[in-house]
Amino acid sequence: MLEVKNLHKVYDGHGRRVTAVGDLTFTVPEGQFACVVGPSGCGKTTLLRVLAGLLPATSGEVTVRGTPVTAPPPDLAVVFQEYGRSLFPWLRVRANVELPLKAQGMGRAQRRELASEALEAVGLSDVDNAYPWQLSGGMQQRVAIARAIAYQPKVLLMDEPFAAVDAQTRADLEDLVRSVWQRLGVTLLFVTHDIDEAVYLGQRVIVLSASPTTVAEDLAIDLPAERDQLATRSDPRFTELRGQVYARIQQVKRAPAAEGASA
């Protein structure tokens, strides 16, 4: 479970105070797939970094599975947007996936097994011996996802993971993430700027306002659990929900909260 209570984050530097997150409160229950969307510069990445324990909050409280976050929590994995920079270029694909397991002190045999399973799940069994930079962008992001799977997290955070891949690869990866979520039963927080993607993927879409960020809308996505790129996207309900989210974002973009417009 993921709890954010009155989260407030101010960047203070060079004589300029920038409020990245105003006052954010929401809860993601165990096992939910929640998407976070918002206009660009609304502090989505800041939120994710605070949740991951990579950045201290200025005030407010963030708890992951009941424990306040002060450092990166155990059982939490992150898939970063910059796949090219989050994989170790000097390690082969398999070693990249195994490294976090090695850090846990896991034995070689078990490491190998988990990594093989994870690579198989993302369809990369045949390139485990390649270096990341020998793969296409979409494949690199699959490696990053495999690394997260092998880690067996209880909570998975994804920060605009498909922002830099082409449209077709993106559709494949979206379905991959859905199936991974269903299989692992993790709590998944997926940050994106793409409204279609948010509605297609999530059980719930949290719309953030422009900076200083608050929750502008919290929408349950009542689409059937089995999603399909063609069927779901042509579902009238999909179009309706998508329209709602879109309208809400346009609204918050036009009328940013009083002191905002900085970040």
Next chain:
Amino acid sequence: MRFLRRVLLALGLPVVLVAAWWFGSAGSQDFYWPSLSTIVDAFGRTWTWEMFQEQVFPSLWRLLAGYLIAVVVGVALGVLIGTYGSVRALLEPVLEFLRAFPPPVLVPAAILLSGIGDRTKILVIVFGCVWPVLLNTIEGVRGRDEVLSDTCRTYRVTGLLRLRHLVLRAASPQIVTGARQALPLAIILMVISEIMAANEGLGFTVLQFQRGFQIPEMWSGVLLLGLIGIVLSLLFRVAERSLLGWYHGQRAGQREF
């Protein structure tokens, strides 16, 4: 065909220069500028296996010892300084001061303190070679990609595993650059320390030849030093290729896209 072209390009100029030297100096009567054929002749006579054992190997041993110690010390200190801002603030003024010394100037003082044995010469080499390694390592450690650091933090990769797989590897292109800059320095300091304080070694031998007016032998010693430099830089390149294969591969890939 492409390979042939590369070999020709790489060897072309050296061959031309050596040929120019050979024919230009042929039949030279100048005592101080003997012909290349005389020097080559002297080379074969001078640098025998015994000579290598007595004069060359001790020099090479000091060179390698000094160089390797410098690399290890430079990397270790560089990682510390690059990682901890407070260590950097503490050490930086002292390091700037020490770095300003030309290393040869230390030789007389070092002789007084620890004699003319191996220790002095190795120390001088270490003192001169440590700087490029140190400064480049600091840059490499500080310039590491934040996303990779974040990745290590979220996946709780810490301690020695982090040092080995993140800190050192991420800085390795810069470390190699520093080590490459230090290599010729090591050769120079080896020779200088032997010219100033030794009773054996390559630098000492070349100086003895010069003092004894054995001019072709002296030139052959200079030639040998040059050859040692070439061999060492070739060895360095082989080591670099296996160490930084990922780096060159990645860069080649980026140029392609």
